Amino acid sequence: xTEWTQPNTLPPVLDALGERAKEAISRALRARxxxxxxxxxxxxxxARPLSLTLDRQNLVLDLAFSAEEIGETxxxxxxxxxxxxxxxxxxxxxxxxxxVRCGVYGAAYSEGERxxxxxxxxxxxxxxxxxxxxxxxxxASLFRENRRGMLLFSPPGVGKTTLLRELAELLxxxxxxxxxxxxxxRGELDDGTFSPSALIDLLSGYPxxxxxxxxxxxxxxxxxVTDEIGxxxxxxxxxxxxxxxxxxxxSAHAASFEELGRSALLSPLLSAGVFPDLVRVSRExxxxxxxxxxxxxxxxxxx
Amino acid sequence: xxxxxxAGGILLVAAxxxxxxxxxxxxxxxxxxxxEIRDFFSFAGEQxxxxxxxxxxxxxxxPEGLLRECxxxxxxxxxxxxxxxxxxxxxxxxxxDERLLRDFFCGVGAGFSGSEAKRCAAFAAEAGRRADRxxxxxxxxxxxxxxxxxxxxxxxxxxxx
Numbered sequence: 307x308t309e310w311t312q313p314n315t316l317p318p319v320l321d322a323l324g325e326r327a328k329e330a331i332s333r334a335l336r337a338r339x340x341x342x343x344x345x346x347x348x349x350x351x352x353a354r355p356l357s358l359t360l361d362r363q364n365l366v367l368d369l370a371f372s373a374e375e376i377g378e379t380x381x382x383x384x385x386x387x388x389x390x391x392x393x394x395x396x397x398x399x400x401x402x403x404x405x406v407r408c409g410v411y412g413a414a415y416s417e418g419e420r421x422x423x424x425x426x427x428x429x430x431x432x433x434x435x436x437x438x439x440x441x442x443x444x445x446a447s448l449f450r451e452n453r454r455g456m457l458l459f460s461p462p463g464v465g466k467t468t469l470l471r472e473l474a475e476l477l478x479x480x481x482x483x484x485x486x487x488x489x490x491x492r493g494e495l496d497d498g499t500f501s502p503s504a505l506i507d508l509l510s511g512y513p514x515x516x517x518x519x520x521x522x523x524x525x526x527x528x529x530x531v532t533d534e535i536g537x538x539x540x541x542x543x544x545x546x547x548x549x550x551x552x553x554x555x556x557s558a559h560a561a562s563f564e565e566l567g568r569s570a571l572l573s574p575l576l577s578a579g580v581f582p583d584l585v586r587v588s589r590e591x592x593x594x595x596x597x598x599x600x601x602x603x604x605x606x607x608x609x
Numbered sequence: 610x611x612x613x614x615x616a617g618g619i620l621l622v623a624a625x626x627x628x629x630x631x632x633x634x635x636x637x638x639x640x641x642x643x644x645e646i647r648d649f650f651s652f653a654g655e656q657x658x659x660x661x662x663x664x665x666x667x668x669x670x671x672p673e674g675l676l677r678e679c680x681x682x683x684x685x686x687x688x689x690x691x692x693x694x695x696x697x698x699x700x701x702x703x704x705x706d707e708r709l710l711r712d713f714f715c716g717v718g719a720g721f722s723g724s725e726a727k728r729c730a731a732f733a734a735e736a737g738r739r740a741d742r743x744x745x746x747x748x749x750x751x752x753x754x755x756x757x758x759x760x761x762x763x764x765x766x767x768x769x770x
Contacts, residue, residue: 385665387665389721
């Protein structure tokens with residue numbers, strides 16, 4: 307089984323949710339005999355029960371938040387200034403310290419495809435970061451061997467961000483450390499636990515496209531690590547990086563190689579050769595081990 | 610007329626004059642504080658609309674003046690309720706000023722910048738009306754305080770005599 311460890315990110319989340327939720331979550335974990343470090347998600351929905359995810363197994367609690375309480379929680383998370391985070395809220399998330407991913411949604415005022423503001427908040431999803439030790443060894447050795455772009459893909463919730471975090475650290479440390487530029491647009495990759503000796507240049511909060519171009523032009527990295535590719539601009543910036551000879555290791559959402567090839571966003575990158583190495587990552591619920599597969603569907607490694 | 614009567618009369622006149630002086634200064638400070646509250650709301654609105662500056666940084670950068678001297682902004686960064694109580698005590702704020710500050714801190718920061726800036730502008734407008742009224746009433750109030758003090762002294766002296 308994979309050794310999962312969780313940085314101390316749960317207490318701030320519990321503080322933000324308030325005493326009632328803190329007690330209910332602690333009680334539920336105790337009743338199940340589960341350690342808080344096994345908790346991967348906390349979901350809060352207006353007028354519906356709060357739920358926890360323990361390694362992709364969902365657990366419903368007997369506690370519900372009102373829309374007003376969710377609004378207050380968002381305000382607390384924004385340290386009393388929701389407007390200071392409106393750009394990221396429009397994008398559907400709040401950047402929290404320690405790599406915690408907080409998805410946020412509600413009732414929006416929009417104009418065409420543009421979200422102007424949210425008139426109320428109706429849900430929060432806290433995804434707690436984890437560290438795994440030694441489980442990114444396969445993608446790390448594949449990169450060291452080929453020194454070319456690599457795309458790790460899987461459906462959501464498998465642990466791509468966790469793997470990327472570990473991969474960045476593995477490649478930037480050791481006997482022959484590489485200079486790794488980490489573009490952490492949403493504050494998810496940096497959970498504050500990177501080794502002090504890691505040769506990581508962390509560009510935190512940069513839009514992915516801008517971060518990649520800054521890294522390519524000014525940081526002279528051996529590789530760029532970035533999380534999920536989500537927009538055309540990000541895809542274009544990765545093309546720029548590939549043309550400059552800097553390999554990119556990134557992640558994407560896709561369930562299969564066929565689905566990946568059909569993606570309007572990713573297929574130009576694949577045909578341009580930005581990611582010669584495609585690695586499908588999978589993991590069964592309740593099972594900590596990752597399975598890595600190549601383009602041909604051959605199981606390369608199970609860790 | 611005995612020495613004691615004269616001394617008592619002088620003391621009463623001095624006391625009422627000192628009272629009048631302090632009361633007039635208090636009126637001036639109250640009017641000045643009302644103007645500063647309006648300026649703070651305007652400042653907050655500008656900072657939010659133009660730069661999206663978080664509230665704690667707005668409070669840290671708020672203008673100098675009576676509110677800063679009494680520790681209002683510093684305290685408000687951790688506890689707005691305590692800060693308002695402190696300002697009310699130190700600057701003798703009226704209930705209306707206190708209500709304005711409480712309502713402002715109760716809802717500030719819950720929305721996006723557009724609505725927050727409009728909210729600040731509305732508070733600044735209301736605080737501005739109060740500040741203007743206090744400022745315009747200030748000479749009359751000061752005159753009233755002086756007159757009352759003079760009348761009290763006169764009455765006291767007549768009683769002694």
